[in-house]
Amino acid sequence: MTLDLSGCAAILALVLSCYSTWKTVKFNRKQEELIESQRQLNALLADKESTERAEAKRANPGAAFSRVGSGNYRLKIYNQGPAVARNVMISFPEGNELVSQRDVDEKFPLETLERYQSVELIASVHMSSPSKLTVRIDWIDGDGESKTKMVHPTR
Known part of the structure; x- marks a missing residue:
């Protein structure tokens, strides 16, 4: 089994493809975490706003x-x-x-x-x-x- 130039190029392409797939999966996980934290922040902001609206209608x-x-x-x-x-x-x-x-x-x-x-x-x-x-x-x-x-x- 001899390794010529086209074989080296195929192996290099396979390695780069695996690395690219791994990085994409890692990026997608980070993006999902970011989306989840944004969803939690939006829920907290909505709760805070509704509390402030209710508080603005209260006399003390x-x-x-x-x-x-x-x-x-x-x-x-x-x-x-x-x-x-x-x-x-x-x-x-x-x-x-x-x-x-x-x-x-x-x-x-x-x-x-x-x-x-x-x-x-x-x-x-x-x-x-x-x-x-x-x-x-x-x-x-x-x-x-x-x-x-x-x-x-x-x-």
Whole structure:
């Protein structure tokens, strides 16, 4: 068996063909991994976007006492969420010894409470008054869903 020029060329072509096939298979595996990672990234981005859209429709009302002057207090009802809180109502499930009921009746229900907007209520604080108040806040979110939140502001 002798190896002439055409035999060497055939062997070289076979080796190059095998190498090319191996590289193509390796490249296709890498490309499939890349496609899979892109699919996972797209799914994560879609989840993040839907979460952000839902979050943009949420109001986040709260309540806190603030001191005005030397001995005067106010109960501040505020909205920190990105959406407008509509039909905001407050109640005091454990009793109301600190806030002027007349002031509450005049200001609530509040039609809208914009982002970073607040409403102040006069609080009558004295030595024997409790330091914590339970406030129930009811409102309608940007998506039209009714929400309730219990907050416990302290002075």
